[in-house]
Amino acid sequence: MPKADAGERVIATNRKAFFNYEILDRVEAGISLLGTEVKSIREGGLNFRDSFVEFRGGELFLVGCRIGPYSHGNLQNHSEDRDRKLLLHKKEVQKFGGRATEKGLTIVPLRAYLKRGRVKVEIGLARGKKAHDKRETIKRRDLERETRQAVRDHRG
Numbered sequence: 686m687p688k689a690d691a692g693e694r695v696i697a698t699n700r701k702a703f704f705n706y707e708i709l710d711r712v713e714a715g716i717s718l719l720g721t722e723v724k725s726i727r728e729g730g731l732n733f734r735d736s737f738v739e740f741r742g743g744e745l746f747l748v749g750c751r752i753g754p755y756s757h758g759n760l761q762n763h764s765e766d767r768d769r770k771l772l773l774h775k776k777e778v779q780k781f782g783g784r785a786t787e788k789g790l791t792i793v794p795l796r797a798y799l800k801r802g803r804v805k806v807e808i809g810l811a812r813g814k815k816a817h818d819k820r821e822t823i824k825r826r827d828l829e830r831e832t833r834q835a836v837r838d839h840r841g
Contacts, residue, residue, distance in 0.1 A: 696726055696804070698796045699733040704822060706793060706811035712781065715772035716747060716797075716806050721755040721762050726804055728756060731797055738771065738792035738808055740782035745771040747794060747806065771806065784810055 702708070718726070725731075730753035739748050746768045754762050773781070785792045795807045814822070 692800065694799045696729065696797045696799060697731045697733055699736075699794055701734070702793045702795055702809070702811065704819065705814060706791070706809075707814055707818070708795070708809040708811050709790075710781075710784075710810040711795065711807055712773065712777055712809075714745070714777075714806050714808055716804055717770040717772060718752075718804060722752045723804060724757075725752050725755040726797070727799070730755075733794055733797070736794055738785075738794060739768075740778075740785050740792070743778065743782070745773060745778055745782060745792070745808075747771055750794065771808065781808070781810060789813065 732751040732753070734749075734751070736747060736749035736751075739746050747770075748768050749766065750769065751766050753765060781792060784790055789812055791811055791813070792808055793811050795809045797804060797806050799805070
């Protein structure tokens, strides 16, 4: 997982995507939001659970991403789970959308962050991991944790 640059505030990370998918390519995308959605996101109301990116009509849409209602909102508040358009250059949309139509590839949101006051979403072109790959990931993570603990104990 890449570290956030200075000036970026990470709002949400899709940790499940890194476990379930092998990330092949990444790109930063803007996202078309309403005012109450931005305010809700700043409060931490964004959830990536079961969300994905869909290529339709030559555009990319973030589907299944829930943005909770704004706490100080009124009747004009946004609907929580509407599809949101991702803002990318045309060539990037064509490249990602074309590759996503290949067998076994999908586009998933990886993280959301604020960059210079704007909400950005990092999306990744991904291939699903098999069960044995997931077990390998768990083994590697446990081994790294044990190694860090052993080094810490050895020093102290």
